[in-house]
Amino acid sequence: MTAGAETVERSVRLEELQVGELLAEGGEGRVFELPRRPHLVFKCYRQPAPREFLDDLVYWPDLLGDGALVDRVQAATAWPAATVIGSHTVAASGAGVLLPRAPRRFALRHRDGTTRLATLSYLTADPAHRAVAYGLSLPDPVSPERLGLVYALARLLEAFESASPPVGHGDLSTKNVLWSLQRGPEVFVIDCDNCERFDSEGRPLTPAGRRRAMTPNWDDPAVPPGTNPTLASDRYSLALIFLRVVGAANFPIQARQRLGEPVAVDFAVPRGRFGEALLGPGAPLWDLCERGLSMSDPAQRPAASAWVAALEAVLDMLGAAGVMRAVWAAQGGGSPSSGTALRPAEARPRHRGASDVVIRPVLASPRPAPRWTLVPPPAPVAPWRRPQAVTVAGIGRSGSGAVMAGPAPAGFSPAGLVSAGSASAGSSAVAGGPVAGTRISAQAWAYLMQASSWWAAFHRHTILALWTAGHRGQGLRHLALCVLLDVMVALVGLFVVGMIVSPILGI
Amino acid sequence: MTAGNVSVEERYAVFPFYLCLDVSASMAGAPIDSVNQQLPLLRASIGEDPAIAEVIRFGVVTFSDLAHTLLPLCDLSLVEAVPELTVQGRTSYAAAFHHLRTVIETDYHTSRAGGDRWYRPAVIFISDGRPTDDSERWRSAHQRLTDPSWKRRPNILSFGFGDADPGVLSIVSESKPNRAFIAVEGADPSKVVPELMVGLIQSIVSSSASVYTGEAQLVPPDVPSMTAIPVDPLD
Numbered sequence: 001m002t003a004g005a006e007t008v009e010r011s012v013r014l015e016e017l018q019v020g021e022l023l024a025e026g027g028e029g030r031v032f033e034l035p036r037r038p039h040l041v042f043k044c045y046r047q048p049a050p051r052e053f054l055d056d057l058v059y060w061p062d063l064l065g066d067g068a069l070v071d072r073v074q075a076a077t078a079w080p081a082a083t084v085i086g087s088h089t090v091a092a093s094g095a096g097v098l099l100p101r102a103p104r105r106f107a108l109r110h111r112d113g114t115t116r117l118a119t120l121s122y123l124t125a126d127p128a129h130r131a132v133a134y135g136l137s138l139p140d141p142v143s144p145e146r147l148g149l150v151y152a153l154a155r156l157l158e159a160f161e162s163a164s165p166p167v168g169h170g171d172l173s174t175k176n177v178l179w180s181l182q183r184g185p186e187v188f189v190i191d192c193d194n195c196e197r198f199d200s201e202g203r204p205l206t207p208a209g210r211r212r213a214m215t216p217n218w219d220d221p222a223v224p225p226g227t228n229p230t231l232a233s234d235r236y237s238l239a240l241i242f243l244r245v246v247g248a249a250n251f252p253i254q255a256r257q258r259l260g261e262p263v264a265v266d267f268a269v270p271r272g273r274f275g276e277a278l279l280g281p282g283a284p285l286w287d288l289c290e291r292g293l294s295m296s297d298p299a300q301r302p303a304a305s306a307w308v309a310a311l312e313a314v315l316d317m318l319g320a321a322g323v324m325r326a327v328w329a330a331q332g333g334g335s336p337s338s339g340t341a342l343r344p345a346e347a348r349p350r351h352r353g354a355s356d357v358v359i360r361p362v363l364a365s366p367r368p369a370p371r372w373t374l375v376p377p378p379a380p381v382a383p384w385r386r387p388q389a390v391t392v393a394g395i396g397r398s399g400s401g402a403v404m405a406g407p408a409p410a411g412f413s414p415a416g417l418v419s420a421g422s423a424s425a426g427s428s429a430v431a432g433g434p435v436a437g438t439r440i441s442a443q444a445w446a447y448l449m450q451a452s453s454w455w456a457a458f459h460r461h462t463i464l465a466l467w468t469a470g471h472r473g474q475g476l477r478h479l480a481l482c483v484l485l486d487v488m489v490a491l492v493g494l495f496v497v498g499m500i501v502s503p504i505l506g507i
Numbered sequence: 508m509t510a511g512n513v514s515v516e517e518r519y520a521v522f523p524f525y526l527c528l529d530v531s532a533s534m535a536g537a538p539i540d541s542v543n544q545q546l547p548l549l550r551a552s553i554g555e556d557p558a559i560a561e562v563i564r565f566g567v568v569t570f571s572d573l574a575h576t577l578l579p580l581c582d583l584s585l586v587e588a589v590p591e592l593t594v595q596g597r598t599s600y601a602a603a604f605h606h607l608r609t610v611i612e613t614d615y616h617t618s619r620a621g622g623d624r625w626y627r628p629a630v631i632f633i634s635d636g637r638p639t640d641d642s643e644r645w646r647s648a649h650q651r652l653t654d655p656s657w658k659r660r661p662n663i664l665s666f667g668f669g670d671a672d673p674g675v676l677s678i679v680s681e682s683k684p685n686r687a688f689i690a691v692e693g694a695d696p697s698k699v700v701p702e703l704m705v706g707l708i709q710s711i712v713s714s715s716a717s718v719y720t721g722e723a724q725l726v727p728p729d730v731p732s733m734t735a736i737p738v739d740p741l742d
Contacts, residue, residue: 116555119557121556121558121561122557133557133584133585216716216720248515250517250518251515255721264513265514375581
């Protein structure tokens, strides 16, 4: 952001911009490239926003006071750099904002060469799956790198909360929190024009009527449907992101929470880390997580600074102070948090108030490997062999089919991302070559069954016609055809049997 | 993990989609070429986005005289390339429905064994013709596929163009509103099919987003060249 922000004025007129290609389109508006300002994009709102609101957001970082915090926000967010005033909009309205573009390092290159934004979804599942699916090498669960990413996010939220007025992002979802490990753990939060400023009582400073929706599955269940997220919602998001990113799992908890059910999470900690005082049972980190996710009293959710201090202590304990320093170097500089560092000896007793969420660290059981296999591209085969599959249903058969035999792919697990019943056959089918004979057999068998079905239907129809008054003439004609057909089938059958038997009899 | 606990093994419930595609001889030329061009795009759009791929399972079933599983139900992020389709034979709806019933039942049990929870599967049925098997046969197979006592019975969205019969498609979609669509009169199949495939991608993307709300919805594709087949109210 900094490169663009340093050179751009805080408000620009739309006609002064050279607007390039459309990059994205959403419900709020459209995002355009700016050829003359490659570090920025222009977000053009469908409905002009109040100019005062946009200006307040653009100037908000100035209120941080501390230059290090300003640097932190500028390094870790796409904070609105300027208000764009449209030529046809009323003077009190803004047509949109200029936003910093995410640096290239916040993207991932897949195995097939495609590049995608590094969203949190890559981190919220078993890294072994992401390695097979996309060819990405991602850090293990509960690794310093994953802890470092959450640490970087906590530092950003610490800056958000420390300003006067504080701001809340309100939608820290998979697509809005980008990450990178190229220079050490870094985050880059986008959609910051969705942010809201709050007064000291936690009330939004923007007049009512502005809708700020949260992304499903990343939303705060304590926020009633149709209402806007609060400052405490970011604290919920931070705890949820810790759970999912550090634990490398989905942890779908909100549906239960919305129903008012207590949630108990078994958080798998690898054997090597389980014995660590700050990650094992009773560690204060779990208390932070429980209170952060609690719905019983959102106001008591721990501040971001508490997370910063706790994660610094954990990284330090793991001997990963270098990860911490990398975060400082990449995102606004820094020094150890001024918050209370959580040392094992100083750990506070576990908070007992938030009983609606319990996080229980458990010893991670080894995951069977490999759990996933890639379905390979089909080998070229002759068109008549194309029915590569597998389960074949012939006309008139009641759903049963000949299942083509084929070896299950090596290492295929019952985890079932490729369903075993069909995948084993499908994999063998698409692999081509070695199973061609089997494929022909399956196809021949299917055609034989289909012919049998037609033969039976024709005879049934003939008998019915002979039995029905008024159709007997047609029945007799069909009977003659049946006899002719049966004689021909019998002759062919005798010939085939003769060809098989004659070598045995030495004829 | 004790009962009721959320563990690392608990994943989002998945939404299975079966593309059931008519590959009878009449689909030769532009329609099948369009499908072959668009299927890799569908694979990339769904499979390359982990947030979508995580909750969608996708399989391709083709039918003509016989029905086949061209792509077994799978996580599209794990599929390197989608097999190419070729055309042959006639249009047996019965074969398609028989096959779908068997495949869905098998896939369900396999997925459950692997720990996956399912939303009701969706079948995207696409045909350019009328069934060539007799009415009693395909209706019987269809009844078996949509049998209310069968818990895995799918929701069927049907799309027709060319010689497809709106009345038949309406039955295929169980006469439910906004489930059966027919190309507008005079629409060129070479235009309809690409639109349909693009609409299908959007439908799956939108449906995947609804999975995360906890209340999954089957979002019908928006195809400009197609119109919903009206459904008569019952007495």
